[in-house]
Structures are given as C-alpha cells and as structure tokens.
Amino acid sequence: MTDTPGLRERKKQRTRTAISEAAIALFLDRGFDRVSVAEIAEAAEVSKRTLFAYFPAKEDLVVHRFADHETEAARVVRARPPGTAPLDALRAHFLDALGRRDPFTGLNDSPAVRDLYRMLLATPALVARLGRFRTAAERGLAEALCETADASPLPARLAAAQLVAVHWVLTLDNAEALTAGQSADARHPAAREAAERAFALLARGLGDLS
Amino acid sequence: MTDTPGLRERKKQRTRTAISEAAIALFLDRGFDRVSVAEIAEAAEVSKRTLFAYFPAKEDLVVHRFADHETEAARVVRARPPGTAPLDALRAHFLDALGRRDPFTGLNDSPAVRDLYRMLLATPALVARLGRFRTAAERGLAEALCETADASPLPARLAAAQLVAVHWVLTLDNAEALTAGQSADARHPAAREAAERAFALLARGLGDLS
C-alpha cells in the first residue's frame, strides 16, 4: 500500500522545492525584478538549465503555488450536494475559505503570505502570469457548468467569466486591505459582508444599476 | 483652424506607422514568435533603439491598436443619455458596434482584421498583453460607475468586472467563429442573439442556474 515514490522521484521533489524556496526568499528580500535566475540557481545549488527544466519561466517560480486553485471552482461545482445550485455551492465554499483564512481568498495575514501578495501585486509580470490561471479557471468552470448544470455552452462561459471575475475582485480587495496593514481577523467581517453582497449581485443581476 | 502639426510631429507619426505596419506584415507572414525585433527595425529602416522608443515592448507593436478601446466602456457610461441605466447604454453600444462590424466586437471579417485576430489568439504573449487592457478597462469602468451611477466602490468594481468579462467572452466567441471561416454577415444574427442573452443574464442574474 505504501508505495514509496522511489529515490529519483523524491529527489526531484526536493530539488523542486529547494529551487522554489530559494527563489521566493530572494524575491521577498530584494524584489522580483532585482533577482536574476542565475542567482537563484546558484542559491539552490543547481544549474540554470536545471532550473528551467523545473519551471518553464521565471514567473512560474512564484505562481506555481496557485496552480491547484486553477481547477478549484470546477471541482466545487462538480462536487456540490444534489439539489444545490452552483452559485450557492461556490458562495458557501468561498465563505468557508474565508473562515479558514485560505490564502486564495486574500485573507491570510501570515507574514509569508502577506509579503508574497504584496510582491505579486507590485509586479506586473506576475499579475500577467496569474491572468493565465484565471483564463484556465474560467474554461474549467464553464465545462463543469455545462456538464452538471443544464447550461448550454455560451451561458456557461458567460456565467463562468462572471464568477471568476467576481472571485478575483473579492480576493484582490482582501489582499489590498491586508497589505495595507489590517489583520485578517479585523478584516474578516467586512470580507464576509463583501462576499455576501457580491454573490447576491451575481444572483439577482445588475438590473438595479441606474 | 487647420493647425499643421509641424514637420517634426508628422515625421514621428509616419515613422510610427511605418514601424507598426512593417511589424504586422512580418508577423502575419511568419507568426509573432518567428520574427525578431531586429528584423522589424531593418524592414522599417530604423534602428532597434528607435523602435523601442516608439513601442515599449514587442507585443505593443500589435496591441497598441486596442489602446483606444481600453477607455471605451467608461466613455459610453459617462456619455449615456440621462435616465438611461449603464447596462442599457452598454448593451445598445455593443449591438450598434456589431452592426458597424466594429473590429472590437470580433465581428469583422476583412482579411486584415481576421488574420490579426487569428494571430492574436494563437499567441499567448499577446493574449497576456491584452489582459492588461482588460484590467485597465475594468478600473476605468468602475470609476465611471462610481461617479455617474450612485454605486459605492465595491459594487462598482464587481459590476465592472462582470461587464468586461462578458464583453470579452462575446468578442472571443465572434472572433472564433470568424477565424473558423464564417462570414461576418452570416454570424451577425447569432452574435446579436448571444449579446442579447448575455446582457439579459447580466441584468437578471445567475439565479436560474441550478
């Protein structure tokens, strides 16, 4: 049962995290643009060529941590209890994530996460790279809506785009509040309130805007 | 009344378009990644340094054409007739743009535009760069909603994100149909229908999804 991954696989995993951690430490210390990949490779005791074997681009040294979340919305929709609307499942999941201080909600004030967000938001190249995850998340969510809700392709894509966009705004809003110095606990009520209003807006539409 | 822009200014404008056109011609011929900026500079009879004085990055040689549209949604909202809801103004504007075959709707099948879109969608670096315009458009629209509709900041940002996201999906959908070979005229009815449904969804919300 306990299939050991094998020495080779374990070593690969260790090298990977060693590279990533060396990179992030340097980035947090001096800023993304002021650290060269050559330095990172040296710090991780690895050749530059090897670094690029693990991470296809410099930006990925940071944003690979968000890779799991790119399929999260789709998973939540697929795994929702029968009889639950996708929107309700996503709202419940987001509120729960706020409670857990899930970094993906922006509401986590541990220094490591906070500083990482600060760097991320201050570095256009990283924001651009995150945009790709956003696109992938949209596509995945649209598929999930197509399959499990009885949505036809276009409405599914539209709904997915709206949902992901809103999630992004909420996360950014929290991250900005925390990078401005607020604590996660202090921010939590406002974050909940904002999320509730956002999902209500999604459910009822923009018809009230005048 | 006819204030001549001056020789200097005219020359600048000519160099600028010469560079951009040389670039796009080469890109369309061989693909974005297979053309180096050195080649473009040579083709435009300009030094590489000068090229970068006009366009800060290679991608901008293409996407600078979309720069105007980055403020379009905000302008539409600000210029709407009194008593009109922002959503209605934006819907009317989009439908009108479809009728005009505005390239920004994706519904323009002139070879130049079609090939440009094809290249754009096939080149991740360009899509990423367009993402910045999307972000800027969101921010601008949110401001406009804040000022002219009586929306508070967060709802305005949420609504703007949703609106821009939907616009993007509709445009992509049209562009994909056209790059697949359909003519703009043939696509037009479906494009209108899609837009109507999309704006209806925005207005009434996702509450129906189950």
Add this chain to the structure above:
DNA sequence: GATATTTCTGCACCTGGTATACATGTAGTC
C-alpha cells in the same frame, strides 16, 4: 556489477530590452 535511461551540467547561442555617448535634423531667433 553491467547496462539502459533519466536527469543534470556546462557551454554556446539567440532574442528582447536598456545605457551610454554621439550624430543628425528641426524649430525658433537674430
């Protein structure tokens, strides 16, 4: 322990983008 297969490395190389220092052309002034 021998061998096949990954993985890692060093090196040369390409390309996007910038710094510097200098040449050229344009605009206004006398």
Add this chain to the structure above:
DNA sequence: GACTACATGTATACCAGGTGCAGAAATATC
C-alpha cells in the same frame, strides 16, 4: 541665412531570460 537649443535617431556594447546540444553523473533494472 547663420546660430543656438532641443528633440530625435544611431551605433555599440551590454544585461537577463530562455533554448539546443553533447556529454557527464546519477538512478533504475536485470
């Protein structure tokens, strides 16, 4: 029209991210 002031363009060298390649080192398999 010559003179100055300034904006613009050029050549060159340079840096950093990223790739191709050939071979060395480590791991897995027998």
